[in-house]
Amino acid sequence: MTLDPQPPVGTHIRLLADFTNGRPVFEVLPALLQAPALFELVGSPGLVLGCAAGDVLRVSDDGQFEVVEQGQxxxxxxxxxxxxxxxxxxxxxxxxxxxxxxxxxxxxxxxxxxxxxxxxxxxxxxxxxxxxxxxxxxxxxxxxxxxxxxxxx
The missing domain is CATH 3.30.70.100 (Alpha-Beta Plaits)
Structure with missing residues (x-):
């Protein structure tokens, strides 16, 4: 039996939800780091559209994201x-x-x-x-x- 010396790291990511009065509104969601800037979403968002728990997202510093792999x-x-x-x-x-x-x-x-x-x-x-x-x-x-x-x- 082999053990992974570096299990997935639990973290939170900040996704852009909208703009209010010209200022960005973010939602913070639990995620697992897959690679630099690549995260598996652990929880579904309440404000952000376009993703769900289980999706793999590429997230930029400004909170914008793309779904790289759609989950189930x-x-x-x-x-x-x-x-x-x-x-x-x-x-x-x-x-x-x-x-x-x-x-x-x-x-x-x-x-x-x-x-x-x-x-x-x-x-x-x-x-x-x-x-x-x-x-x-x-x-x-x-x-x-x-x-x-x-x-x-």
């Missing part, structure tokens, strides 16, 4: 008029968990991020998300990566 996951982002309740987060965690995915939110419950395998299929994912969203006042959800990115529901 879809990222679904959801937001509403206000904050989510702990119950609504528990509901989507339970529903998406049945598909083998995970749902996460920041402590203030301002938005929800879902990571689920592409293999589950868009129809099954859309059904779960639509059913959940129908029970939450004012919520919209969209695919944050893949061909479906930026398609709000």
């Amino acid at each position: 996951n879809l990222c679904i982002q959801a937001a509403g008029r206000g904050y989510f309740t702990p119950e609504s987060l528990a509901d989507i965690r339970n529903a998406i968990g049945k598909l083998g995915g995970v749902a996460e939110a920041p402590p203030n419950l301002r938005f929800v991020v879902v990571t689920v395998s592409r293999a589950v299929g868009l129809s099954a994912i859309e059904q779960v998300m639509d059913r959940w969203a129908a029970g939450v006042d004012g919520v919209e959800w969209w695919f944050g990566n893949g061909d479906q990115a930026n398609t709000a529901r």
